[in-house]
Amino acid sequence: MNNQACDDAATRNPRKAYTDYESSTYTVVSKVAYLVGVQKRIFENEYEPPKMEWYEKLHADKNARIVRNLCMIRTALELNYKAINNRMRFDMCNLHSLPEYVPQDSLNELMQDGITIVRSRALPAQYIVDINKHISNRINNCKSLFPLWLKWEYVRKLFLMPDGLNEKGIKAAAADYYANKNKYPYQVYINWSYMDSGNILYNDKKFVSLLYEANADYFTDLSKVSDAGNLTKAGIYKFLDKSERVVVVVDCENSDPYKLYATLNNLNQEALLNKICKIILYDDIHTTSAWKILERFTQIPIEHVLIERIKENKSLVDIRLTTGTCREYYQNNVDSFILVSSDSDYWGLISAMPEVRFFVMVESEKCSPTIKNALINAGISYCYIDDFCTGNSNDIKVAAVLREVRQKLDQAFHLNVRDILDEACRATRADMTTAEKNQFYDKYIKTMHVDISPNGEATIVLGK
Incomplete structure (x- = not known):
């Protein structure tokens, strides 16, 4: 040293x-x-x-x-x-x-x-x-x-x-x-x-x-500044190594997109790409919009299933994830699944398909001891996605917030300033020629900017 x-x-x-x-x-x-x-x-x-x-x-x-x-x-x-x-x-x-x-x-x-x-x-x-x-x-x-x-x-x-x-x-x-x-x-x-x-x-x-x-x-x-230990990662690599075709199925209602991204980002990319053929996001309309941009941050193909609600108070994510998993197994020859969810309801899916290999990714605070014991007794491996380093999830967080901010700004500031200038001339009865309007536009309108106060209030300030 x-x-x-x-x-x-x-x-x-x-x-x-x-x-x-x-x-x-x-x-x-x-x-x-x-x-x-x-x-x-x-x-x-x-x-x-x-x-x-x-x-x-x-x-x-x-x-x-x-x-x-x-x-x-x-x-x-x-x-x-x-x-x-x-x-x-x-x-x-x-x-x-x-x-x-x-x-x-x-x-x-x-x-x-x-x-x-x-x-x-x-x-x-x-x-x-x-x-x-x-x-x-x-x-x-x-x-x-x-x-x-x-x-x-x-x-x-x-x-x-x-x-x-x-x-x-x-x-x-x-x-x-x-x-x-x-x-x-x-x-x-x-x-x-x-x-x-x-x-x-x-x-x-x-x-x-x-x-x-x-x-x-x-x-x-x-x-x-902490990452999952070598034993946790080795367990995931062992599962992948013994699988032929792997699909990651994600319950977006019961998972965190940033923690999932951190998990994927802290694993060997070659190992993931060699075995995982796609990630299926089973998403409800009321979840975070960050799920919509996950595909920009991974090379693994992503299928985003956005599920509408028939009754406003009843989500259909769990049943669609269950039927989708069965379809992938029987129709697409997928032999192994990584299930990303802390919901105990999926134990019914896992226990009903003993011929299928499952690996479960949960969040420690959301997953009950009962489901953990059931997984252990059935010999099914699981890991905590909160154990993986979240320090490198900055990019997706920034992208998600920027996307949302742009949408809000588009809604708040969608206007045509030339139409506003014409309306102002009519309201004030200011008789301007086309040349005068263009000079006014160049001097006062094109040079306007947004002034943001310390408390976040935004004001449009015209040029001088």
Whole structure:
């Protein structure tokens, strides 16, 4: 392990990071590790927390690549401050002539991305000021890399050197870093004063919890940084492996679309696509509209069955799901079903078809102990979809809310402003020529905008 500050147990046995924290995710720490400039070889080591898949994804992103390279050069300047200062002062060296201290690949990639920080007769402190300015101006370009549930202002502060735009602040940061470099994660410089925390990039649970504590806050939703354990996933893969054709049948009234998406998204996609031929959503008109966009977020074909009600107080989802499952078995040669529902009524379907293989996905709070015991006694496997990490369900949540907002806005603001202008001219008896109307339209109507108050009230403001 290259980080002296890792937990003692993890230092003795690097595999312990994956047993003690088996339920933690490594997405956030991988992104932060990339941006702050953790060496690539750390990502390539399978026993270290940062994941190579995120290195490759972020390195293809220009904004992320720029911030990473700036941070890597800043760390190099901090780590070798005295030696670089002497070489620049007495040998007239610049960053390009100090390959033993400064990563040349980072300099070259920055130049290719349009960032130049090399200048003549400058000292390390001046370079660090320039780099700090670039980071301060560009770090917000990386905000979209992180989910909405993570407070960006806390992450952003990690990249900003305190008083980093003057020499006094630079020297203080350099002295503090050099005296405690083994306590910084992988010896890279970040703005972090809680030096006795161990490796803060150990896993997402630890990082996010400490990050919020450092900002006098408390992170409560650990489901965002926790995933189902290897045993749970292995049970699903075993079920798929022993099946020929699998259909996922979903009771949309008794399931959460975001938790189902999180479950699918945290499983091996190749294993799912090889065996699951489709997902059938049995949906009632009164459920969440998020079910309508699930197909945009999975490669598995989706059949959406929207079921109208004959009596307003009586849903027909359960009977349609039951008959649909029977039809898939008898007509379409489907031998296995993943049933997504916490409703005990489906025990009648499961128990009546002993020749069919079932795997049940439930939500822990909605599923009664009675149905769980019945499943166990019948030898039918089940898992909790709430155990899977919900931190990566941000995309579908945003898409669902945006879809609903657009529909509401279309209903609220569907109007023709030219018709309104004509009506206004008639009401005021303002005799305008066509040319005058067009000029009025260009000056006052086309330039109007929506003004939103702090309490959410929206007002259309005409141009001036």
